[in-house]
Amino acid sequence: MEPGQLVMAVGPLAVLHGPQDAMPSPDALADLVASRWPHLPREHRALLAAMHGAGRGGAEPVAKSEGAEGQPAASGEGGQADAAAADGVDVHALVSYNAYGDAYEDLPAADLRGATPRSCVGLWPHFATLNHSCAPNCVHYVVGDTMVVRAVEAVQPGTELHVSYLGREDLAPRQVRQAALESRYGFRCDCARCRTEAELPQQLQELLVQLYDRSRHELAPRFERLASAAAHIVESGPSSADLDSEEDEEEEEGEALGGEAAAAARRASGGAAAAGPALTAAESAKRALKKASGGASPRWSALLAALEPRLEEAARSLHLALKELQEDDVALDDDDARPAADGGAAAAAADATRRQRLTRLQAAQAASYQLLELVALHAELTAAAGPGLGPGLGPAGAPQQAASSALAACWHVLDTVARGSELQVFQASKLLGDALRTSRPRPGAPRSPPGGSAAPPPPEPVREAAALLGQALLARYGRQRGQQLTALTQAAMRAGKEFF
Numbered sequence: 001m002e003p004g005q006l007v008m009a010v011g012p013l014a015v016l017h018g019p020q021d022a023m024p025s026p027d028a029l030a031d032l033v034a035s036r037w038p039h040l041p042r043e044h045r046a047l048l049a050a051m052h053g054a055g056r057g058g059a060e061p062v063a064k065s066e067g068a069e070g071q072p073a074a075s076g077e078g079g080q081a082d083a084a085a086a087d088g089v090d091v092h093a094l095v096s097y098n099a100y101g102d103a104y105e106d107l108p109a110a111d112l113r114g115a116t117p118r119s120c121v122g123l124w125p126h127f128a129t130l131n132h133s134c135a136p137n138c139v140h141y142v143v144g145d146t147m148v149v150r151a152v153e154a155v156q157p158g159t160e161l162h163v164s165y166l167g168r169e170d171l172a173p174r175q176v177r178q179a180a181l182e183s184r185y186g187f188r189c190d191c192a193r194c195r196t197e198a199e200l201p202q203q204l205q206e207l208l209v210q211l212y213d214r215s216r217h218e219l220a221p222r223f224e225r226l227a228s229a230a231a232h233i234v235e236s237g238p239s240s241a242d243l244d245s246e247e248d249e250e251e252e253e254g255e256a257l258g259g260e261a262a263a264a265a266r267r268a269s270g271g272a273a274a275a276g277p278a279l280t281a282a283e284s285a286k287r288a289l290k291k292a293s294g295g296a297s298p299r300w301s302a303l304l305a306a307l308e309p310r311l312e313e314a315a316r317s318l319h320l321a322l323k324e325l326q327e328d329d330v331a332l333d334d335d336d337a338r339p340a341a342d343g344g345a346a347a348a349a350a351d352a353t354r355r356q357r358l359t360r361l362q363a364a365q366a367a368s369y370q371l372l373e374l375v376a377l378h379a380e381l382t383a384a385a386g387p388g389l390g391p392g393l394g395p396a397g398a399p400q401q402a403a404s405s406a407l408a409a410c411w412h413v414l415d416t417v418a419r420g421s422e423l424q425v426f427q428a429s430k431l432l433g434d435a436l437r438t439s440r441p442r443p444g445a446p447r448s449p450p451g452g453s454a455a456p457p458p459p460e461p462v463r464e465a466a467a468l469l470g471q472a473l474l475a476r477y478g479r480q481r482g483q484q485l486t487a488l489t490q491a492a493m494r495a496g497k498e499f500f
């Protein structure tokens with residue numbers, strides 16, 4: 001298969017939809033299947049009964065349904081569940097192992113169809129035959145009712161196709177990923193990425209877990225405070241927010257979040273593929289800043305500045321550990337590093353091999369994604385805070401450049417473990433949006449070179465960002481050309497802007 005090639009586009013046997021960010025519970029899906037059981041065609045019952053964990057008594061302990069934590073046991077199973085049980089099927093077990101749920105369907109596809117994106121939870125029997133890998137060779141997403149699966153790299157005959165079951169927990173260290181898979185799906189992951197990560201020096205593995213915890217529990221809450229402060233500015237104007245004293249700020253720590261951050265937290269707890277709280281809290285800080293008319297206030301800038309040394313300290317310890325690892329390792333072996341002599345097919349095969357043989361450095365970078373993302377967001381917020389307001393501003397343009405290169409680093413990490421993910425598409429569309437904005441001629445500047453009538457070629461950063469977006473779009477949506485590609489690119493950029 002080639003990158004972007006369609007593996008399947010299949011319909012569900014049962015699906016429930018809800019508004020975006022309010023995913024119906026898997027228990028409700030199990031109830032639906034149980035209530036319809038006596039009326040299902042025999043072949044559908046056979047398909048369901050053949051799913052992993054469906055057999056009563058034969059399954060491992062049932063994983064708790066995602067997104068249904070704290071909810072009372074589903075009602076209404078009654079006699080209908082007995083009908084399934086009489087056929088030897090445990091409907092709740094089969095749903096918990098095989099159902100797919102998402103807080104929102106594919107956003108660029110919904111945009112292109114002019115549809116309002118919905119959440120969903122459903123059973124797609126063909127899709128449920130795919131096993132998990134933490135660095136999968138396929139990407140999957142829902143368009144309307146259809147589950148779409150595409151290869152994201154060249155796949156040789158006989159190679160197993162994998163998807164990721166984890167959503168944004170993909171970007172956590174091995175211990176976190178394995179614990180999630182074990183508790184939800186009852187297996188211990190031993191994929192190529194997990195094995196590579198297990199080969200990292202023990203001290204580095206511990207540091208990666210520490211930094212992940214720190215990103216989520218210490219640094220992300222500070223971004224939440226930033227979001228609360230910006231939301232406050234939106235509601236009451238910059239002056240009153242600036243009057244808050246330092247003591248107030250300390251007291252606020254850990255308090256209920258502002259509107260934007262609370263929405264982000266709700267989103268984060270929405271379901272299977274919802275984003276991790278660290279990421280959404282930081283993203284919401286940026287969204288809130290955008291809404292704050294007049295940009296950053298001095299207080300907001302002070303909070304941003306206070307974050308800098310903490311992030312820097314964490315980033316420095318990671319940087320030193322990775323440098324040490326790099327010195328120990330030959331990152332790519334000679335075969336992988338040599339350019340392919342015989343054209344596209346060989347290059348594609350080399351690319352697939354490289355991804356399957358993730359280097360230790362790549363595995364360590366992927367496990368520290370949460371921190372890299374926060375560093376990138378901090379750089380972005382600093383650039384957005386405007387000249388003279390942000391902390392540590394160097395020469396004009398420097399904060400924007402720092403933000404772009406941090407974002408590009410995130411894109412490359414995603415390319416090793418989450419190629420074709422919506423996050424990779426959105427990071428690339430953000431890069432392109434920023435590159436286009438900074439390359440836009442200033443008001444009053446001549447639009448084309450004096451004496452020349454042809455439009456100038458796009459500046460280098462724009463071309464580079466467009467190429468990264470093109471690669472992510474190819475992996476996720478397959479080969480597109482001409483107007484279709486233009487429409488898809490624009491939809492991805494609109495959806496990315498909405499999302500972040």
Ligand SMILES: C[S@@+](CC[C@H](N)C(=O)[O-])C[C@H]1O[C@@H](n2cnc3c(N)ncnc32)[C@H](O)[C@@H]1O
Nearest residue numbers: 051052097098128129130131132133185186187
């Ligand atoms: C949706 S099913 C996938 C298809 C399943 N393997 C089958 O034969 O029907 C999910 C279950 O497959 C198994 N599984 C999926 N990925 C796995 C992996 N990487 N290693 C071991 N077991 C895996 C686990 O038992 C998990 O609960």
